[in-house]
Amino acid sequence: MSLSTTTADNHPLIRHLASVAVLSEDEKQALLTLPMQIVELSKDQEIVREGDRPGRSCLILEGVACTFKMTGDGKRQILAFNIAGDVPDLLSLHLKVLDCSLGTVTSCRVAFIQHAAIRDLCERYHGIASALWRMTLIDAAIFREWMMNIGQRSAFRRVAHLLCETLVRMKAVGLARDYTCETGLTQRELADATGITGVHLNRTLQQLRSDGLISLKGGTLQVLNWQALTIAGDFDPAYLHLKDPSLEPV
Amino acid sequence: MSLSTTTADNHPLIRHLASVAVLSEDEKQALLTLPMQIVELSKDQEIVREGDRPGRSCLILEGVACTFKMTGDGKRQILAFNIAGDVPDLLSLHLKVLDCSLGTVTSCRVAFIQHAAIRDLCERYHGIASALWRMTLIDAAIFREWMMNIGQRSAFRRVAHLLCETLVRMKAVGLARDYTCETGLTQRELADATGITGVHLNRTLQQLRSDGLISLKGGTLQVLNWQALTIAGDFDPAYLHLKDPSLEPV
DNA sequence: CGTTTGGTTGAAATGTGTCAAACTTTGTGG
DNA sequence: CCACAAAGTTTGACACATTTCAACCAAACG
Numbered sequence: 035m036s037l038s039t040t041t042a043d044n045h046p047l048i049r050h051l052a053s054v055a056v057l058s059e060d061e062k063q064a065l066l067t068l069p070m071q072i073v074e075l076s077k078d079q080e081i082v083r084e085g086d087r088p089g090r091s092c093l094i095l096e097g098v099a100c101t102f103k104m105t106g107d108g109k110r111q112i113l114a115f116n117i118a119g120d121v122p123d124l125l126s127l128h129l130k131v132l133d134c135s136l137g138t139v140t141s142c143r144v145a146f147i148q149h150a151a152i153r154d155l156c157e158r159y160h161g162i163a164s165a166l167w168r169m170t171l172i173d174a175a176i177f178r179e180w181m182m183n184i185g186q187r188s189a190f191r192r193v194a195h196l197l198c199e200t201l202v203r204m205k206a207v208g209l210a211r212d213y214t215c216e217t218g219l220t221q222r223e224l225a226d227a228t229g230i231t232g233v234h235l236n237r238t239l240q241q242l243r244s245d246g247l248i249s250l251k252g253g254t255l256q257v258l259n260w261q262a263l264t265i266a267g268d269f270d271p272a273y274l275h276l277k278d279p280s281l282e283p284v
Numbered sequence: 285m286s287l288s289t290t291t292a293d294n295h296p297l298i299r300h301l302a303s304v305a306v307l308s309e310d311e312k313q314a315l316l317t318l319p320m321q322i323v324e325l326s327k328d329q330e331i332v333r334e335g336d337r338p339g340r341s342c343l344i345l346e347g348v349a350c351t352f353k354m355t356g357d358g359k360r361q362i363l364a365f366n367i368a369g370d371v372p373d374l375l376s377l378h379l380k381v382l383d384c385s386l387g388t389v390t391s392c393r394v395a396f397i398q399h400a401a402i403r404d405l406c407e408r409y410h411g412i413a414s415a416l417w418r419m420t421l422i423d424a425a426i427f428r429e430w431m432m433n434i435g436q437r438s439a440f441r442r443v444a445h446l447l448c449e450t451l452v453r454m455k456a457v458g459l460a461r462d463y464t465c466e467t468g469l470t471q472r473e474l475a476d477a478t479g480i481t482g483v484h485l486n487r488t489l490q491q492l493r494s495d496g497l498i499s500l501k502g503g504t505l506q507v508l509n510w511q512a513l514t515i516a517g518d519f520d521p522a523y524l525h526l527k528d529p530s531l532e533p534v
Numbered sequence: 535c536g537t538t539t540g541g542t543t544g545a546a547a548t549g550t551g552t553c554a555a556a557c558t559t560t561g562t563g564g
Numbered sequence: 565c566c567a568c569a570a571a572g573t574t575t576g577a578c579a580c581a582t583t584t585c586a587a588c589c590a591a592a593c594g
Binding site for chain 2: 085106109110111125131133164170173174177178179181184186228229268272273275
Binding site: 188189230231233234237252 | 581582583584585591592
């Protein structure tokens with residue numbers, strides 16, 4: 035019963051795919067045979083950069099990464115936080131040159147998978163192709179929700195919404211217990227993801243804390259009042275398209 | 285030589301797909317055989333709504349539509365403008381319940397295509413499946429760029445960026461001549477797409493006009509100084525992943 | 535321990551939002 | 565084809581959320 039046994043059900047990718055689609059046992063076993071190069075990365079490392087033409091994709095096994103873009107005058111917009119089971123640059127399978135960058139937020143264990151291997155698997159297992167499709171489309175759905183978040187909601191609601199989403203997504207892959215999860219995010223990163231200033235994010239967090247909604251210290255998020263937080267954040271998890279909504283808190 | 289002859293090269297969908305991927309003659313012909321129900325819609329009509337579970341997708345043939353979401357307190361974020369050749373809800377092929385709505389901006393001619401017909405075509409023509417994939421991924425790339433636009437750029441740059449994108453996309457499907465295109469967009473819609481207020485958008489447009497960058501009247505956009513506009517908007521068309529960059533103005 | 539990184543605070547500046555009215559254009563029925 | 569209504573645009577004055585700048589503090593770290 036070693037800690038490192040890789041059975042289908044504790045493999046991050048399988049866990050993630052299973053949370054958004056149905057996979058047969060065959061397909062799960064096939065996924066386990068994917069050849070991958072495992073790499074340990076420290077925090078704040080670039081994995082791929084806008085403009086690259088990678089021949090492989092990156093699966094996050096452990097830790098938190100983020101997808102981001104920089105404006106011409108050096109401001110960073112974080113487009114997504116990527117957690118265990120995510121393949122943030124799966125799109126490079128069809129779009130040769132990347133239009134955004136990917137980097138670690140915390141130290142990470144990642145697996146690089148050659149495009150050829152993914153293509154091969156997709157041809158042999160239609161269900162896997164379909165699940166990967168779904169995963170990509172859900173990523174896009176999350177982009178849309180973030181756009182609305184950033185474009186239309188106040189800083190207070192924006193931050194509340196992001197925290198709701200983070201908890202639900204981490205819970206869906208088994209990274210949250212009760213209402214607590216280790217996000218590893220700094221205030222700077224939360225700010226760049228919500229499109230507000232670091233200073234203002236700090237003040238917004240203080241309000242969330244003093245309203246008794248959350249506790250957040252050293253990257254560890256604890257939601258103290260889930261229902262109130264969802265209301266504050268105007269949060270409805272439908273856009274996450276989870277197969278089993280009971281994975282959500284409450 | 286009737287106006288309504290539908291040969292492969294003036295069909296909006298084929299034109300769009302051909303602008304982002306390579307299609308064989310066979311594949312173009314196959315696309316022409318897709319059974320579709322053509323419908324004329326007046327402006328400001330809802331096509332599908334968030335929460336729907338459609339069994340078909342909607343191809344825009346003529347006119348402008350938009351994808352959008354509403355916040356809990358009734359504010360609208362426009363997520364994308366959809367022009368001839370777009371299939372904004374293609375995602376419903378894999379994601380049963382829609383997480384955003386689709387409506388017309390101007391009067392439109394649209395074609396509804398049953399999911400079964402699309403699936404069938406994709407199985408028989410791998411290149412079509414691949415082109416549709418690419419189209420969807422490019423839509424997501426545009427979402428990402430919009431996120432950065434809304435989250436990190438000033439109102440002035442945001443609007444300039446959106447106008448640049450609009451011109452390039454319309455040009456790519458043959459809807460712009462020189463530096464002019466019929467967008468049919470009102471100021472309200474530009475405002476909801478950039479996440480600023482209608483009043484402020486109006487003032488921003490005035491600045492763009494007085495700087496000699498654009499002329500915009502009754503939905504008709506004319507770019508007077510393309511290079512200056514791209515600089516103002518921090519615009520780099522790489523994210524549009526056009527097959528043939530020479531389609532861009534300049 | 536000193537150094538770095540991340541978090542917190544205050545005061546002042548400002549870009550954008552709000553509200554309300556006027557103006558202009560477009561569309562339409564008489 | 566006029567006249568009216570509706571839709572869209574423009575203006576002004578003011579409010580306010582968020583940014584900016586700069587300093588300080590606390591925790592993590594080698």
